[in-house]
Structure formats: C-alpha cells, structure tokens
Amino acid sequence: MxxxxxxxxxxxxxxxxxxxxxxxxxxxxxxxxxxxxxxxxxxxxxxxxxxxxxxxxxxxxxxxxxxxxxxxxxxxxxxxxxxxxxxxxxxxxxxxxxxRPFVPPVPGRDLPGCFVYRTVEDVAAIRAAAVAGREAVVVGGGLLGLEAANGLRLLGMRPRVVEMAPWLMAQQIDEGGGRVLAGAIERLGVGVHCSSALHAVGAGPDGRADRVELADGTVLDAALVVFAAGVxxxxxxxxxxxxxxxxxxxxxxxxxxxxxxxxxxxxxxxxxxxxxxxxxxxxxxxxxxxxxxxxxxGAGEPFAGADGSAKLKLLGVEVAGFGDAHARAPGAIEYVREDRRAGTYAKVVLAADGRTLLGGVLAGDTRAYPVLRGLTGRELTASPDELLTGAAGGS
Known part of the structure; x- marks a missing residue:
C-alpha cells in the first residue's frame, strides 16, 4: 500500500x-x-x-x-x-x-491447519480450511487478530482469541476500554483469553492442528489456528x-x-x-x-512522525484511543465515566495542571472522538465531567 x-x-x-x-x-x-x-x-x-x-x-x-x-x-x-x-x-x-507476520516460536506452529493473516492468498487458504460449527483459535488480540476472529465468525466458526497482554487492543486503549470491548465481543460468541501465553499447538490423528495449549495448562480445541500476533x-x-x-x-x-x-x-x-x-x-x-x-x-517536508490516534469498529464495537491514552506523562490525571449497563466507557487524561487535555479512550460510543481529539494538547473548553458525559452518550 x-x-x-x-x-x-x-x-x-x-x-x-x-x-x-x-x-x-x-x-x-x-x-x-x-x-x-x-x-x-x-x-x-x-x-x-x-x-x-x-x-x-x-x-x-x-x-x-x-x-x-x-x-x-x-x-x-x-x-x-x-x-x-x-x-x-x-x-x-x-x-x-x-x-512479515510474527509467529511465536512454539512447538506445532508449522502444522497443517496453522495460518498467518497477511495476504490475499493467506485469507483464501483460511477460507478453504474453515469448517462451520468448529472451534478456531486466533493468536493475537490486536486489531488484526480481532478482524481475523470476526472473519472466522462470519464463516460460521466459533473463534477464540488468545492474547498475552492483560486486555485486548492494549497498544491503543486502556484496561477499562479493553474490558468493554471484550464483554461486547464475548456476547457475539467470540471467546477471549487475555494474559494467556501460547505454549504449543497440538496435532490430531490426521496430523493437522486440532488444539492449542496455553502456558497455564488450558487446552482449547481448534480446527484451525490463525497467527495474528504482530509483524x-x-x-x-x-x-x-x-x-x-x-x-x-x-x-x-x-x-x-x-x-x-x-x-x-x-x-x-x-x-x-x-x-x-x-x-x-x-x-x-x-x-x-x-x-x-x-x-x-528536490524539496518537500521531512516525515513529522506519527499520530497514534485510532478510531475503529471491531466486531461492531466502536473504540478509540488518542494522545496519551495510557496516562504516561508525569503527574497525569485520569477522569473516567463508565456505564456498564449501556456498555460504554470514556476516559480523558489531563496534564498535572488539570486543564490541558493529553489524550483519552472511548469504547462503546465514540461520538465525542472528533471533539476530544481536536482538543488534545489544548486547554479544556468544559469540565472533565461535562466532556465525559458527552463522550458516554449523555446530554
């Protein structure tokens, strides 16, 4: 591209x-x-x-x-x-x-029935191997892994996502946002196993992958395995x-x-x-x-770096992370508003002065994303509670 x-x-x-x-x-x-x-x-x-x-x-x-x-x-x-x-x-x-896709160096990673998720040919191979009604395991709970899980779900399979980090989309959103995302996709029938390290891929009698073994001893049935654990x-x-x-x-x-x-x-x-x-x-x-x-x-401007902000829709769930979403700045202050019944989560991160917006996370409802992202690095135009009420779908 x-x-x-x-x-x-x-x-x-x-x-x-x-x-x-x-x-x-x-x-x-x-x-x-x-x-x-x-x-x-x-x-x-x-x-x-x-x-x-x-x-x-x-x-x-x-x-x-x-x-x-x-x-x-x-x-x-x-x-x-x-x-x-x-x-x-x-x-x-x-x-x-x-x-190139990263495949964890575990036993069984190259068995028939194991796939990566990078090219048109990879997806064609996954589609050909999919069996409706059977379990599948996706290794990786980032953007690519969740997209692969959704694709397998659309093919009639029952996918489970295995992620080493404590929550899904850990690079883009925080724990609260990851919790809302996980709950929403579990309700769609996608299993989520976070804080889980892959130990091995096991083979069935036909020599094809038929299970995934996690480091804690958990065994997950898997008619196919998709590695989407980064690049x-x-x-x-x-x-x-x-x-x-x-x-x-x-x-x-x-x-x-x-x-x-x-x-x-x-x-x-x-x-x-x-x-x-x-x-x-x-x-x-x-x-x-x-x-x-x-x-x-012979001119132009140098590459000015990357804006890590992202607004995504994963398995029908809207999520967004922008600026200092993980509150890493010294003295950063986090204000959170969560409605578990509605399945929404909103957080803004302020500088130590309590007035400058550094970043934030939205999950379940991202309508406030354009406004909040536009305010990043600037003084707030309203109180944190007012901003979060709007972000969480309030008046």
Missing part, C-alpha cells in the same frame, strides 16, 4: 516525465487494500480491494512486475537483481518491503546491502527516509525512521509523500 502511494505521488507530481518507475513486487498481484483484508471473508473479492486502477497501470511511465522477488542489490553499479535472473538499474531505490519489518536486504538496521529492526533512515546511501530510501513498515518503526499505514503514506517530493522537486 505504501509503495503504491509512492507511485501515485510520483506520477501525479512528475509533470515533466523525468522519472520512470519500476515496481518489483513479490506478491502475484498489483497493490491492494491490506487494511480491508477481512472483507474477503465476508463476500468481497480481490478485485474489490485493488488500489491500482487503469489510469495508474496504463501509465507509460510505470512498469509493474508482480511475482518478482529481489535477491540482491549492487550499490556501486546501482542495479537490482531478481529471482528470475534479470537486472534493473536505478537512479533512486526505494525500499517498501513492509513486514516484524522485512529488512533482510539490509545485510547484503551493508545498510544499518534500527534497534528493533527495519532499515535505519533519517527524517527524510534516507539511508546512509544517498541513492536509497526506505518507507512504510520496513523503515526505522530515526530508529523507530511505524506499523500503521497512514505514517507510511506520509513517508511516501516525503520521498516522492524529494525525487520530483
């Missing part, structure tokens, strides 16, 4: 046709909306997710080579070698290799290129997304911008825009 945004930006702003863009893509298709992957389990087709229309694919300045894996780069000669033996020269090389940057080209990685992986780049080689950039999930990787698509889009403007205009 980030590589596609770079292509769009290049074709749009390169009005004099100075650049020719070659896209080397490992997947067997043009770019698609990976965020909407779960819709493939609810009737959508791969064509519905396609991002590149005829106007882009038909542009003479673009050459797309799907199903092509890069095997090496010669920085001195400025050439890229592919698995089919071809070489492509470059004036600028942009690495947009994304991430890791795809930076395996760093060593052969002689490029430095960030502390947690990813091609190390500066604020302009430049590596130590003046002809090579990195964007998206594979880029460690000033040492930090960003696992969301919107920051990746900003990186793509930054690099495109450098290439086309």
């Amino acid at each position: 980030v590589g596609h945004r770079l292509v769009e930006e290049m074709l749009t702003h390169d009005r004099h046709g100075r650049w020719r863009v070659v896209v080397l893509g490992e997947e067997p298709r043009a770019a698609y909306d990976r965020v909407a992957l779960s819709s493939l389990l609810d009737g959508a087709t791969p064509d519905d997710l396609a991002l590149a229309g005829p106007d882009v694919l038909g542009d003479g300045r673009l050459r797309l080579r799907p199903g092509t894996t890069v095997t090496g780069v010669d920085r001195r000669a400025r050439t890229v070698t592919c698995d089919d033996g071809t070489e492509t020269g470059y004036d600028a090389l942009v690495l947009a290799t994304g991430s 890791r940057p795809r930076d395996e080209l760093a060593a052969p290129l002689g490029l430095e990685r960030g502390g947690r992986g990813g091609f190390l780049v500066d604020g302009w997304c430049r590596t130590a080689d003046e002809h090579i950039w990195a964007i998206g999930e594979c880029a460690a911008v000033e040492g930090r990787c960003h696992g969301l698509v919107v920051p990746g889009f900003r990186m793509a825009e930054t690099v495109a403007r450098q290439l086309v205009d």
Whole structure:
C-alpha cells in the first residue's frame, strides 16, 4: 500500500516525465487494500480491494512486475537483481518491503491447519480450511487478530482469541476500554483469553492442528489456528546491502527516509525512521509523500512522525484511543465515566495542571472522538465531567 502511494505521488507530481518507475513486487498481484483484508471473508473479492486502477497501470511511465522477488542489490553499479535472473538499474531505490507476520516460536506452529493473516492468498487458504460449527483459535488480540476472529465468525466458526497482554487492543486503549470491548465481543460468541501465553499447538490423528495449549495448562480445541500476533519489518536486504538496521529492526533512515546511501530510501513498515518503526499505514503514506517530493522537486517536508490516534469498529464495537491514552506523562490525571449497563466507557487524561487535555479512550460510543481529539494538547473548553458525559452518550 505504501509503495503504491509512492507511485501515485510520483506520477501525479512528475509533470515533466523525468522519472520512470519500476515496481518489483513479490506478491502475484498489483497493490491492494491490506487494511480491508477481512472483507474477503465476508463476500468481497480481490478485485474489490485493488488500489491500482487503469489510469495508474496504463501509465507509460510505470512498469509493474508482480511475482518478482529481489535477491540482491549492487550499490556501486546501482542495479537490482531478481529471482528470475534479470537486472534493473536505478537512479533512486526505494525500499517498501513492509513486514512479515510474527509467529511465536512454539512447538506445532508449522502444522497443517496453522495460518498467518497477511495476504490475499493467506485469507483464501483460511477460507478453504474453515469448517462451520468448529472451534478456531486466533493468536493475537490486536486489531488484526480481532478482524481475523470476526472473519472466522462470519464463516460460521466459533473463534477464540488468545492474547498475552492483560486486555485486548492494549497498544491503543486502556484496561477499562479493553474490558468493554471484550464483554461486547464475548456476547457475539467470540471467546477471549487475555494474559494467556501460547505454549504449543497440538496435532490430531490426521496430523493437522486440532488444539492449542496455553502456558497455564488450558487446552482449547481448534480446527484451525490463525497467527495474528504482530509483524516484524522485512529488512533482510539490509545485510547484503551493508545498510544499518534500527534497534528493533527495519532499515535505519533519517527524517527524510534516507539511508546512509544517498541513492536509497526506505518507507512504510520496513523503515526505522530515526530508529523507530511505524506499523500503521497512514505514517507510511506520509513517508511516501516525503520521498516522492524529494525525487520530483528536490524539496518537500521531512516525515513529522506519527499520530497514534485510532478510531475503529471491531466486531461492531466502536473504540478509540488518542494522545496519551495510557496516562504516561508525569503527574497525569485520569477522569473516567463508565456505564456498564449501556456498555460504554470514556476516559480523558489531563496534564498535572488539570486543564490541558493529553489524550483519552472511548469504547462503546465514540461520538465525542472528533471533539476530544481536536482538543488534545489544548486547554479544556468544559469540565472533565461535562466532556465525559458527552463522550458516554449523555446530554
């Protein structure tokens, strides 16, 4: 998706046709909306997710080579070698290799019936293996894991989510929001097992996965297992290129997304911008825009960092986290309003002065999100109780 945004930006702003863009893509298709992957389990087709229309694919300045894996780069000669033996020269090389799914290193992780959740082909394999009425286990209680669980539910399976953190969506929302989210999706028939570490995947008589064993001894039946426990940057080209990685992986780049080689950039999930990787698509889009403007205009603005705010609808439950949602700032004050009968939770986090809004969490009702997010970093326009009453659906 980030590589596609770079292509769009290049074709749009390169009005004099100075650049020719070659896209080397490992997947067997043009770019698609990976965020909407779960819709493939609810009737959508791969064509519905396609991002590149005829106007882009038909542009003479673009050459797309799907199903092509890069095997090496010669920085001195400025050439890229592919698995089919071809070489492509470059004036600028942009690495947009994304991430690979993280699979916990437990026994049985590679049994038949175990899947990751990253590509169109992954989802097609899950759909083919799904058995209505049977149990399934999703390892990972973040955004991707909950989307996978919902997809399995739509296929008629009975999914259970196993999450190591104490609550669901732990990066985006707090414990109270996670409690509301868990309660709502459990009422839909999705089991939730938080604070649970995966110990092993067990096989049945046919050699396929048929159960999941947790570290506390709990055994969950599972006709299939989906790993959606996060991602890791795809930076395996760093060593052969002689490029430095960030502390947690990813091609190390500066604020302009430049590596130590003046002809090579990195964007998206594979880029460690000033040492930090960003696992969301919107920051990746900003990186793509930054690099495109450098290439086309020799100008533009550096990548300004990522806004971690998120407003999501998961299994029909609205949740949002913004700013300092976990109240990590020194002296931060939390004001909470919760209606357990209505299934709503709202929290604002204030600075130590009691007046400046730092962030917050909403679950069950996110109508106040635009107002609260807009106030983040500013003085409150009303008392915390008034803001939370509105956030929780009151007058």
